[in-house]
Amino acid sequence: MTTAIVALLVAGAGVAPAAADTSYPSWDDVQAAKANASATQAEVDRINGILSSLQTAANAAGDLAVKRAGEYGVAENALQSATQKADELQTRADQATAEAETLRTQSGKLAAQLSRSGGSELSLRLFLSGNDSHDASGLLYQLGTVSKLGEQASTLFASANEQKNVAAALSGQAKAAQKVRDKLAVDAESALETARSAQAAAEAQLASQQKHATVMYAQLATLKNTAASVEQKYAEGVAKAAADQEAANEAAGAGGGWVSAPSNMTVDPAAAQAYAQSRLGSYGWGGDQMSCLVRLWNQESGWRANAVNPSSDAYGIPQALPPSKMSTAGPDWLTNANTQINWGLNYISGRYGSPCGAWSHEVGYNWY
Template sequence: MRAHDRSGRDRRASRLAVATGASLALVLTTLVAPSAASAAGYPTWAQVEAAEGNAAATQAQVDLIDASLDSLEKAASDRSDEAVLADQADAAAQSDLAAASQRADELSADAERARATAHTAEREAGQLAGSLFRTGGTQTLGTDLFTSPDPGAALYQLGSLTQLGDRWQTVLADATTASNTVSSLSEQATTAADRRDSLARDARAAADQAAAAQATADAEVASATQRSSDLYAQLAALKDSTAELEQQYRAGVAAQQAYAAQEAAAKAQAAAAARAPSRGGSSGGGGSSGGGGSSGGGATVPGTGRPGGATPPPTGAVNDPAGAKAYAATKVGSGAEYTCLVQLWNKESGWRTNATNPSGGAYGIPQALPGNKMASSGLDWQTNYRTQVDWGIGYIQGRYGTMCAAWAHSVANNWY
């Protein structure tokens, strides 16, 4: 039980200063201007201090802080989810644009080749027509056949002109066909170019929306992280604990819930695969942690993995496979466990922070399904490879025990 004398309060004040670490300025700012927190529905330091020594009031403040943390985390997670979806829409728009551009280029090239063919046929038809005109045609030679002093020569010339006339008819037909082909291909090329231009506008809009969604998510995560620090300090003051310990406890509970949900999803997909093996089950790119992410290289990187993608990834995302691997090595060492983990996540995501599997909904380096499960390791799960690595290793340890056991399961089942 806590003492209520002045020395006890002094000790709690000292612990509070330690718990908040370098955030003393934040505490003072909050004490001076509590109205913003109150307006947002968060407890103020005045309310926290007033509750000390009163069990019911203390519990009420603890419940309010827990609810405030839930609200902050959900808001940050929702904005991150929206950023992921916006980036996937951007990727789809860029892919459609690339396909339309390729089709427009192909039709334009086909029309140009048909135009050259038509020009050649028309020129040859004109030359043949000129030759027929100069010789007077086959009817004149038919008359000459009976009056010529050399009927044999006239007959030979008549045969040649007949062949020339036949050739002219063929070339003229070819020229007509080529001209029609040019007209058709030109029309198709124009239609394809219009579609390409329309998709280009859509792609620019999608890219702008993705950038805006990412900026909103980054701002929400930053705000929630800052506000959470103060809430954990308040929680520690009420529980006679430390902010770090309270944060670790809450994160641990959330992680266990996320791991359990992930395992349930994995079992559900395995059961579905067993019931319908002819549909491929979880193999062929459908499996992942939680049974729904990428496998065998199925994940893509928005902005970089799509055809013709010139739009860079969102500014908040940090795609650094080498850095992510180095960080993972600090968690599992550099031996066999690390080797297994590298192979597993090479297969799943290529160690890319914003690797996505739109068809399954998995996201990130460990291909969590859905990606926001990783919020139990940090609100910046969408952009921070360290948060993703921490969560992924925790999931593997909780479900498989070792990295190599997870890799063996992935090899055998094409998901983990």
């Protein structure tokens, strides 16, 4: 009697179910298969196929969650930039409006002063002064002053109109920028919801994979007369070897190209560094290697477990590409900084020998 496997889909995210045989064997199937060597091998192959399908689907779900998270990060950054631009334009428009009002007031005051001083009356008095040079000189001075006031009033009035036009133009630009900002706000909210849904689906897929794999590894152990833990370790070793073959694809997420993915996990760079330092000795590395590791992962991810490079989808503290490579270190790689670090240290050890070796490559090529 067999139980139908749940279709391996990430809801609404476009991850197709695995194509392999998807019926779970029962313990009765296992016992029956043991009676026949060829049937046993066939059952082993079938279980291995299902395990592979489970892992493939879980990895695809995790990778998709990272991709959606990167899309949200890009949308959020665009929203912040548009908001800043709209605010700056509005501030400049307000300043130009205030300056125009100040200039208009000053122009009005000068016009009133001119009206009180009576420029036309001064001109008539100068004409009637005749040969009285002393009186004429005084009147000329007054007339010159009035003329200057008139010029200043005209200049201030023109400046006021100019600032009024500047304010109107800036106000128009600010309104346009605000429309862009509002559209980006909607996009960012939609991207956030999609990212959260993808991550929830990925976590559910990973949990399902882990649950079924535990039972099926025990079944394999019974079929092959080996301990379940040995069977699982063997499978993990095969998966790690396959991942190591793709190490050349690791040129991803270099220098500052990451954004923070939305996540319900606690992101603690300081705690991540403390854990990494506690693991150095298990690789035979001295404390001097920590400074290289700090610089390396500062550049790659800022030691943030939710860092994603939206251009490549590299993910996590070590910026693994594809992200699901880290599943060889544990099924909780999507949300567990320590699991990411364990994978990253194993990768560095196997490829570069030490963190300083990896940092040297990073400096030379901007990736490791």
